Amino acid sequence: MNQAMSGRNPTLRHYLIVIGAVGWVVLIWLSVERWGRGVSLELLWDAGFFLGLAILVGLQPVRMSRGATTTVGFAVDYASLVIFGPAVAAWIGVLSFAVLLRQSSWVKKFFNTGQVILSFAGAGYVYEALGGQYVDLTAERVAFGQLGLALIACGLTSYTISTLLISVAVSILERRSVWEVWGVIFRWTPVRFLALAPFGLLMAMVYQAPGLGVVAVALLLVPLIGARYAFHGAMEMLEVHRETVWALSNALEAYDPYTRNHSELVTRYALAIGQEMELTAPRLEILEWACRLHDIGKCRQDWESIIRKPGRPSDREWEIIRQHPIEGGRLAEKMEFLPHTAGEVARIVRAHHERLDGSGYPDGQKGEQISLEARVLGVADAFEAMTARRAYKARRSVEEALEELRRCAGTQFDPRAVEALESLWERGELDVEPSVEQTPMREGLASGVIPAKMSEAAGGAG
C-alpha cells in the first residue's frame, strides 16, 4: 500500500489503530495456542528461511498503474500459511514488514501488521474448517490433492481480507466508495491471484519432498523472480506508453489555436461527470483514453480550411467531417495496449458524435446503442466547445451552456450526464477553465512555450 496516508484524518487514524490492535490481539492468541503444540529448532530454521524469501521478494516491488505497487510475495505468504499454519505465517509476515516498511509511520506499520495477521488468521480458520492440514503440524505427508476446495477457499479468504482492509483505508482517505478504490488499486488482482496462488501451493508441495525441503522452494523462487522482472518491465512500458501518447497527442493540439487544450479540458469534464455518475475505475480509465484521443481523426492537412470556410460545407467536405470519428476510431485502435480494453476506446471515439435520437454520425446509433462513455464524452465535448474562449468566437457563460445542454438533453445528449454536470456546477466542484487564450505563434516560440505536461493532468484525474 503506497498511498500517502495522512495522520490528520481522525477517522482514518482510528480505523488504522483499531485494525492494528485487533490484529495483534489475534496474533498473541494464535501464538499462545501454537506454543502449546511445541516449537522445534528445525521449525525455526525453516521459518527463518521463508522469512528470508518474503523479505527478498518484498524488496522488489512492481510498480502498477497510478502509483500502486505490488509484489509477488503472495506466493510466499500462501506457501508459508499452508506449511506452518497461521501463527508462524503471521509472524513471518509481521517480521518481513518490520524490515520492509522501515520508513513509514508507526500507525501505518501497526495497521499493516494487523492487516497481515487478520488475513492469515481468517484464511487459516477457513482452511481448517474445510479439513485442511498444515505440513508442519502433521506427522505424515499432507495430500494436497484431496484438499482442493480448502486450498482455494483459504487463498481467496486471505487475499480478500487483506485487499479489503487496505481498500477501506484508502476509501476513507480519498472519500470514495470502497469498491471503486478496490477496482483501482487491485485491478490486476485476478491475474495476480491466479498466477501466484498455484505457485504458492507448489512451494508447499515440493517442500514436502524428502531430503529437499527448502532447497526445492528456493529453486522454485528463481523463475518467480524472473517473471517478476519481466512483469515489471511490462508495467513500465504501460506507463511509458501512456506518457508518450499524452505528450504527443497534446503536441498535436498545442500549436493549433483552434483546438488548443480542448482535449485536456474535455478529459477533465468527462472524468468529473463519470465520477459523479459513479463509473467504475476501469471504465473511467477507458473514458480518459477516449477523451484524450477523441479528436485525433481530425489530423489532416485540409481539416482547418474546411472548418473555417464560411457558409455551408459542400457534400464532399461534409463527408470529410463525418469521417473524423471513424478515422479517429481507427487510429485509437492502433494505440490501444491493454488486453482488457480491446477495441473499447476505439468504439467510444467512433461514437462520440452520435445523438440519442439517432440523428448523429457516423453510424446513426440511438439511445442505449451508444455506449455510456461515448454519451459522457459527447456532453463534455459540447460543453467545452461552448464555454471555450476562442479567437474566432465569443465565449458563452457556463449557465448559457448548461441551458443549451438541458434543452437538447434527451434528443442529442444523455440527460443523466447533463444532470451530473449541472449538479457538479451547482456544488461548485466543476473547475471551468477556459482554454488558454491564443498566444501569437511567434511569441510562443520565442518564449519556448511548449505543451504542458500531460502526465500531471492524468494523475490529477485519478
Next chain:
Amino acid sequence: MALRRACLNAYVGAIILGGIVGLGWSLRQWGTLDLGAWELALFIGLASILDVMVVPVAGGGAVAASFAVYFAGLITLGAEPTVWVATLAVFWSEGVVRRRPLVRVAFNASHSVLSLLGVGWIYKNLGGEVGRVDLSLGPNLLAVVVAAMSLWLLETAWVTIAVKLEKGGGLRRRLSSALGPALAWDGALASVGLLLALLYQSRWYLVGESSWQGTLVLGGTVLIPSGLLFYAYRLQGSLQEVYSQSLRTLGSLLEAKVEGGQPGHGERVAKLAARLAEHLELPPAQIEQIRYAGYLHDIGKVGVPSSLLNRDRDRFCGEPEALRLHAQIGASILSPVRFLQPAAEMVKAHHERWDGLGYPRGLRQRDIPLGARVLALADAYIGMTHSAQPTLSPEQAIRRLRQASTSRFDPVVVGETLDSLIRVIDHKGETTASPPADQGHLSRVNRDQALAS
C-alpha cells in the same frame, strides 16, 4: 550475398547431418539404458508443451521454455534418451502445431541434439552422475552448474550463428547481445529443470498418492513456473510492439499536420536509420531509440508557422530562424517522457553538422550523439530521394552523401554504412526511389538544398 547464402545453407546442412548422426549414435547406446516408457512419455509431453512457449531475444534468435526439460533430462535420464525427447518435442511443436518449414524444424531439432550430446559428455567428464544429482558442495554440484551454463551457451550459439549468416553483422556482437537476455530466461528455466530432476529422482511423487496425482504434481512443478515466466515475457514483448506502433501512428499524424511535409518521411527515415544502426552493430536498445527518433525527428515542425515551412528555399541562403527551432521544439515535446530521452537528444541534434556549422547548438564531431549522426545521414538520404521537389536517384544521392562526409556527416558513419545503404537499394527495394526525376530540374537542386531536408 550469394556467398553468404551458400554459407548459411552449408551450415544448416552440416548441423542437420550432425543431428542425424547423433540420433543414430544415441540409438545404439539405447541397449545399455534402463528406461521405462512412462518416464519417456512424461518428458516428451512436458517438452512438447514447453517448446511452444517461445520468446524472442535480442540479436535475432528466440528461446523456448523446453530448455527446462532438456536440462532435467540431461542430468536424470542422460543425454542419449534426451536427444530423442528433444527431437520428438521439436517436431511436434514446430512441425505439427506451428507448421514451420521442414528444414527449419530439422535444424532446430538437430542443434538441440548436438548441444545435448556435447553437454552430456561435459557433464560426465566433470564427475556428474546421471540420475543421482547431488547438490551438496562437491564435484557433482560443479558438474550441474557447468552443464547448465554450457547448454545455455551452445543453444544460443547455434542459433546466433545461423542468424549472423542470414542477416550479416559481427558474430561477437550478436552473440553478446543475445546471451544476456537468454541467460535470464534459461537461468530461471534451468532452476525449474533442476527441481524436476530432483523430484523425479527422489521418486517422491510415487509415494503416498496415486501415481496420476504424482504425475500431475510433477507436471505442475514444471508447467506453472514456466507458464508464469512465459506469460510475463510475452506481455512485456507485446507491449513493446504496441508502443512502437503507437509512436509510428502519432509520428505520421504529426507529420500530416505539417503543411508541405512528405507523407511517410518519418517512417522511411526510421527504417533506414535503424538499418544503418544495425549495420554499425549498435546495442539493440540504442537501435530502438534511433528508430523512435526517426519516427519523430520532425515533429517539432508543428510548432513552426506553415508560411515559413513552405517558403521557397531558393530565396533563402540558409534556413529561416523559426524553422531552425523545430529540432529543439521536437525535443521539448518529448521531454515529459523520460523513457524517450535518448531519442529526444537525437531529435534535438539531428541538424548538427560534423564541422560544427549545424543547429541548434553548433556541436562538433563526437559531441553530437552517435544516434543523431546516423539519423542525419538517413534523413538526408530520404530527403534527397523522396521529396515533392525533384528527387535524386539513389546513386546520385549516395555520391552527394559521400561528398558531404566530414563537412555535414561523420566520415566514419558514412564510410561504414554506405555499403549497407547500397545493398538496401540493390536488393531489398525498401527505400527505392520514386520515379526517376526529370534531369532538367536536377540542375537546379544545389547541394545545400538537397541536404537541408
